Amino acid sequence: DSGVTQTPKHLITATGQRVTLRCSPRSGDLSVYWYQQSLDQGLQFLIQYYNGEERAKGNILERFSAQQFPDLHSELNLSSLELGDSALYFCASSVGRGRDTEAFFGQGTRLTVV
Amino acid sequence: EDQVTQSPEALRLQEGESSSLNCSYTVSGLRGLFWYRQDPGKGPEFLFTLYSAGEEKEKERLKATLTKKESFLHITAPKPEDSATYLCAVLDYGGSQGNLIFGKGTKLSVKP
Numbered sequence: 220d221s222g223v224t225q226t227p228k229h230l231i232t233a234t235g236q237r238v239t240l241r242c243s244p245r246s247g248d249l250s251v252y253w254y255q256q257s258l259d260q261g262l263q264f265l266i267q268y269y270n271g272e273e274r275a276k277g278n279i280l281e282r283f284s285a286q287q288f289p290d291l292h293s294e295l296n297l298s299s300l301e302l303g304d305s306a307l308y309f310c311a312s313s314v315g316r317g318r319d320t321e322a323f324f325g326q327g328t329r330l331t332v333v
Numbered sequence: 334e335d336q337v338t339q340s341p342e343a344l345r346l347q348e349g350e351s352s353s354l355n356c357s358y359t360v361s362g363l364r365g366l367f368w369y370r371q372d373p374g375k376g377p378e379f380l381f382t383l384y385s386a387g388e389e390k391e392k393e394r395l396k397a398t399l400t401k402k403e404s405f406l407h408i409t410a411p412k413p414e415d416s417a418t419y420l421c422a423v424l425d426y427g428g429s430q431g432n433l434i435f436g437k438g439t440k441l442s443v444k445p
Contacts, residue, residue, distance in 0.1 A: 254434060261436070262422075263435075275432050
């Protein structure tokens with residue numbers, strides 16, 4: 220158990236809908252990262268937050284957004300969902316900003332868009 | 334642009350048959366190279382971090398090494414429970430700002 224908690228574990232929704240994925244980082248970790256993993260693309264970095272502020276952005280679509288709350292948990296919002304958004308979404312956390320510390324991953328949320 | 338290439342894509346071994354997985358990388362300045370293990374449907378599990386060429390780290394049957402252009406994950410006398418996808422990731426000084434750039438992984442199957 221990495222100490223990173225993600226909910227829900229599975230999510231099935233229809234195209235055009237909006238969903239929210241939640242992540243609680245390890246105790247004491249200030250950075251939260253979101254990754255998308257699909258079969259053909261591997262793990263793709265979406266966005267990082269550090270202590271409530273956006274720190275880095277990767278290949279995140281405009282339909283997607285995230286935030287980190289004062290209690291350090293994070294939410295990833297996915298809207299106007301398309302079939303191609305079906306993937307595993309992982310959250311990871313680390314103590315620092317990420318430059319010197321390894322990230323620990325949650326078990327992921329499997330999103331299926333039908 | 335940072336790039337991470339892992340080979341082979343898939344590897345089948347008999348129990349006890351040692352082998353190595355390769356991770357070659359291109360970064361502007363390596364801050365760290367990370368190895369993770371991922372079981373199907375699960376999140377990546379951290380294994381090792383390597384920071385400089387010549388560094389080696391070991392954990393049970395796994396040993397990771399690093400050169401200026403690549404890293405190897407050596408698996409000695411593997412067991413069926415070592416079956417998983419092994420992911421390599423890099424962190425560089427410049428562009429990635431703290432986020433890991435992952436390779437696509439090597440899927441290892443160890444048969445009894």
